[in-house]
Amino acid sequence: MSKSKDQGGGAAPALLKKLCCKITGLPETDVQPYLQFAYKLLGSHAGIPVEADEFQVSEKIRRKLIRRGREKDAVTFAELHRKLQSQGLVKNRWAILHLLFLLSENTRDKSSSSLFGRGLPKFATSTPFNAGSGLRRPFTAPPSTDTARTPSQQSIDTTASSGISSIHGDIRSNEPTPVPQSFLPSTTYVSLDGERSHRHGPVSRVVGAVSRHDPGSDSAVVPRSSRQTIKVQSDNTSFEIPETELVRDLVYVFQGIEGKWVRFDASKDGYKVDPQAGIPKAIRQLVSKLAECGWLFNKVKNYVETRCADKTFGLVGQSFCAALQQELTEYYRLIAVLESQLQEELDQGIDMVSQGSVTLRRLVVWTFDPLIRLKTLAALVDVCKGKKGGALASSIYSYMQHGDPFVKSLIRHILTMVSQPIYATLLRWIYDGELQDTHDEFFVAADPTVKNDRLWHDKYTLRKSMIPAFITTDQARRILLTGKSINFLRQVCQDRTPTKGREVAMAIDMSQAEWMFMQDQNNNFLNMVDTVYKETSRHLLDVLHSKYKFMDHLKAMRRYLLLGQGDFIRHLMDLLEEDLAKPASNLYLHNLSGILETAIRGTNAQFDDSDILKRLDVRLLEVSPGDTGWDVFSLDYHVDGPIRTVFTPECMIMYLRVFNFLWRAKRMEYVLALIWKNQIFNSKLLKTIPELSKVLHQCHMLGSEMVHFIQQTQYYISFEVLECSWHELLGKVREAEDLDCVIAAHEVFLDTVITRCLLDEQSRGILTQLRTIFDLIIDFQQAQDSFYQTAQHELLARQHYTKLQKQRTSQGDWAVTEEMEEEERHRRVDFLKSVIPSTRAKMAVLAQSYQDMVQQFLVMVTKHQDVSLRFLSFRLDFNEHYKDKEPKLYSPQGFTRAKRVT
Structure with a gap:
């Protein structure tokens, strides 16, 4: 057994012959019948209950040695068996082990030849054991004199x-x-x-x-x-x-x-x-x-x-x-x-x-x-x-992993014939966009009732049960997108440019369908699918960008519906301020459309493409009781043709929701700018009335809190939400391989904006709290304007009294009479007792309500799962002004840290 492999074939019969001579005690010339029977034992299952498992035979020998108290021999046998396995010279080791096991059972018999004597026919068969191959093969028996x-x-x-x-x-x-x-x-x-x-x-x-x-x-x-x-x-x-x-x-x-x-x-x-x-x-x-x-x-x-x-x-x-x-x-x-x-x-x-x-x-x-x-x-x-179609092909393909080359070649032949219709349908689909599948066998399904405006989204889908097992899910998706792109170009974009490489592909023999299930051996099918997919998708994106100006429309959405064009939005608010302050039922769409055109002509928006400006329009939302023009006004952008595939009606509704939220936030910024302007103007105007200094200071403090809140909120919306998401969207659109990637990137962009602008279902409570804060800002503006109006009336009355004194003095009369002085004193006392205390009380209530709302808002934002929103709460309360008043704003970590410091 220790000889080289090339000598194994000749050494095994010689060793077996010596073993027979040793057991029987006969010379080599007389041991031939027993040698033939030994060959039979090694090469056949017949007549002997042979365990065809090498492990079972070796375990039986080892257990037998242990039962006889020969543990050392059992260990030696296990080590020799391991060495025999590692050499790999003998393939049919279980037969040899079984022969040795039978010999060990007959060592107690006095007649050493009893093993070969039993069951040995006179005409012993001539099937020698081929130790090199482990198989039984035809063998020519040596000549024998005693048996014909x-x-x-x-x-x-x-x-x-x-x-x-x-x-x-x-x-x-x-x-x-x-x-x-x-x-x-x-x-x-x-x-x-x-x-x-x-x-x-x-x-x-x-x-x-x-x-x-x-x-x-x-x-x-x-x-x-x-x-x-x-x-x-x-x-x-x-x-x-x-x-x-x-x-x-x-x-x-x-x-x-x-x-x-x-x-x-x-x-x-x-x-x-x-x-x-x-x-x-x-x-x-x-x-x-x-x-x-x-x-x-x-x-x-x-x-x-x-x-x-x-x-x-x-x-x-x-x-x-x-x-x-x-x-x-x-x-x-x-x-x-x-x-x-x-x-x-x-x-x-x-x-x-x-x-x-x-x-x-x-x-x-x-x-x-x-x-x-x-x-x-x-x-x-x-x-x-x-089963039928792709499911049937998958079932047959499962047998391709069979270890027997005879069976595998048969399965390969059958699978080649079975996959030919799938391959032919696939070629027509990826090169011509034609789907001839009468019996629903192909893994691409078509719905003829879907119109062209929903062709990309709903007309063609994957029939997952019919995807053959030898085609991966990613390949099936690319095959679907390739044919869908061809149909989209022809039916929606009116582009009938032939697919590159179509003539070569259609001339391919159908016997090459085996490329699909032999991808582990060659990459022909993978390369073909990838090449057609990339060429078709690239051509579709080129048509969208060049002919239909997709990027221009996308940027127009950012500038107008997402308030990216700052000068236009500010000028539009100035023009609409008077009209939008009216009840919503008093608004007329044609008046608002005229104001929109005026805002376009007065800003840099006038330099945009005329096709984009024609699509920009005014839209009034559903009116509810008590709504003003600010609540129902919205801009709209009309889309049609191929770009409607990206800007679907669902996406446009999301744009309107975001615009409504941004419009409200922008209005708060606009209102606070007016509040600050009025405060600066009236602080100078009313400095002659020293009794108003405390009320003016109270208004300044509350206004400053509101300005800080709105500025930080606007910064969060404009930069952390819109700009960051917009930058990611542009990167994905430039790197997109197909239209599906563009649509997916656009949907991710809208979903991110919706979520971070608190417009999703999970943030509904926070949005309600934020709108309450917006309402308090409007209430503050109205209360302050009412106070300033009353204070200005008081200022005018005092100025008139002073002017009257100067006029009477210039005429040579007394400046004031006793009646006039008493009337002036009573008027001032009434002003100080009625207007100033009520105004201060109203401002105190507004300040307290505002602070309570902001504290609750911060508590809710702190618990939000979005990191940027949690960081917004930190910026809103950077000096811990609200944190000192609201214990819920203390996090467990902060409380533990403070406890350790004390």
């Missing part, structure tokens, strides 16, 4: 399992069979005497001839005479059935037809030998095994006949049926050869034991490959029941 060998002594091992993987993994060679593989057997067989014969209808692969030793049957080896006839016994009679009848029955069964002795048992769903016939158990098992071909044939044939008659099965299903029918046609050729040979033997009276004659044993060999193919086809039929 004839072709009739050739037999095969029928103990192979019924599973697809187990059968071909045990006997067949590992060379892949080209597809489609003919069911015809090869034209060569090997007899035991070493002669090769050529005949019409020989075996496809001849396994080493092994005599079956079955202790439970009547005979361990079928003798020559029993190969011609089989005895059938009943209660009172005994007669013989020629083996030819069973062979002929099996040829019928291969075609799904019942024979004389082999009939179909519906209760067991299989073919069964007549129980009244006294056929030996071994022969019954052999016939049952052969009859499996007929059962599998019926299964596949019934599926083909049923599905071929189904008109709704689709092109993929029909291709699958055609592939199955092609395999059945190959199977028919084998049946034809067998029938021809049987008929030839009957006509010529050839003996059953002659070379090339059709026997049960030879049928096993000849139907070995067809049985594997039929099992594979039957498994496909089972897994494909109730």
Whole structure:
């Protein structure tokens, strides 16, 4: 075993021969029969309960040594076994281990040759063990003087399992069979005497001839005479059935037809030998095994006949049926050869034991490959029941991972035929945008009822259940977008530029459909899909940017609906101030439209493209009782054509919501600017009335708080929300590979603005609090304006009194009379007692209400999940003015830190 691999093939027989000589005590010249039986043990399962699992055999040996108290030997055996596995010189190690185990059981027998004496036929088979390959192959027996060998002594091992993987993994060679593989057997067989014969209808692969030793049957080896006839016994009679009848029955069964002795048992769903016939158990098992071909044939044939008659099965299903029918046609050729040979033997009276004659044993060999193919086809039929289109292709593709190259080549051939309709439909879709899918087999679905304005969003979708397993989700999405882009260009953009590379792709042979499921071996399909996808998407985006000026419209949304054009918005507010202060029911749309045109002509907005300015308009929202013009006024932007695909009606509603919020915030900024201007003007005007200084100071303090709040809020909205989101949007639009990326980026932009502007469902409470603060600012403006109006009346009255004094003095009269002085004093006392205290009380209530609202707003914002909003609360209360008055603003971390400091 320690020799090199190239010497392993010659060393193993020599070592085995020495082992036989040592056990039997015979010289090398007389040990030949026992050597042949050793070959049988190493190369066959027959007659010996061999565990085909190396691990099980090694464990059995180790446990046996431990039971006998030989723990050290068990450890030594485990170490030697590990070294044997690591060298890899011997493939069929479990057979050698089993032989050693049997030898160890017979060491207690005085006769060292008892192992080889039991069950050894006089005509020992000649199937040597090939240690290099681990497979049983035809072997020419060495000449022997004591035993005559004839072709009739050739037999095969029928103990192979019924599973697809187990059968071909045990006997067949590992060379892949080209597809489609003919069911015809090869034209060569090997007899035991070493002669090769050529005949019409020989075996496809001849396994080493092994005599079956079955202790439970009547005979361990079928003798020559029993190969011609089989005895059938009943209660009172005994007669013989020629083996030819069973062979002929099996040829019928291969075609799904019942024979004389082999009939179909519906209760067991299989073919069964007549129980009244006294056929030996071994022969019954052999016939049952052969009859499996007929059962599998019926299964596949019934599926083909049923599905071929189904008109709704689709092109993929029909291709699958055609592939199955092609395999059945190959199977028919084998049946034809067998029938021809049987008929030839009957006509010529050839003996059953002659070379090339059709026997049960030879049928096993000849139907070995067809049985594997039929099992594979039957498994496909089972897994494909109730499926069609891409789902059917996915089920077949799951068998492509089979480890046997024979089965894998068969699956590859069938999958190539099945995927051709999918491949043809895919090519027409990605190059022409045509979808010919009558039976809903393709993974792209179309809704013909959808109009062009919703073509991109609703007309074409992915039918996920029909996406083949060999096409990834990302590839399916790109295929969908490619065809959808072509249809969008043609039907919406009116662009019929042909797709680049279409002529080359349409000339591709449909047999290259295997590119789709062989992507692990070549990138042809992946490169084709990526190339067409990038070319088509790039052309669509170029048309949108150049012909339909998408970026200009996007920037117009930012400038007008999101208040990015500052000079225009300020001038518009100045022009609309008087009209919007009126009740909403008194507004007229044509008057507001005229004011809008005036604002455009008076600002830099006049230099925008005329097409953009024509789309800008005024819109009045739904009027509620008590609303003013400020509550219902809104700007609108009309979109149509291809750009409507991006600026959908849903998106425009979101733009209007954001505009309404920004308009309110801008109005607060505008109002506070007026408040500050009035405060500066009246502080100088009313300085002659010293009694008003405390009220003026109170107004200045409250106004400053409001200005700080609105300035920080406006900074947050303008920069952290709009500018940052707008910058991200532009970057994504420039890097977009397709229109879907542009739409997704635009929707993310709107969602971000909606969320950070407190317009989503989760921020409804905070928005209500903010609007309450806005209302308090309006109340403050009205209260201050009312106070200033009263104070100015008082100032005018005092100025008039002073002027009257000067006038009377200039005329030579007393400046004032006692009555005039008393009247002036009473007027001033009434002013000081009525106006100033009530105004101060009103301002105090407004200040307290405002501070309470701001504190609650800060508490709610501090708990918000958005980081920028939480940072807004810090800027609004940077000096902790509100934090000292509201304990809820103290975070647990801040409280703990303060406690540690104290």
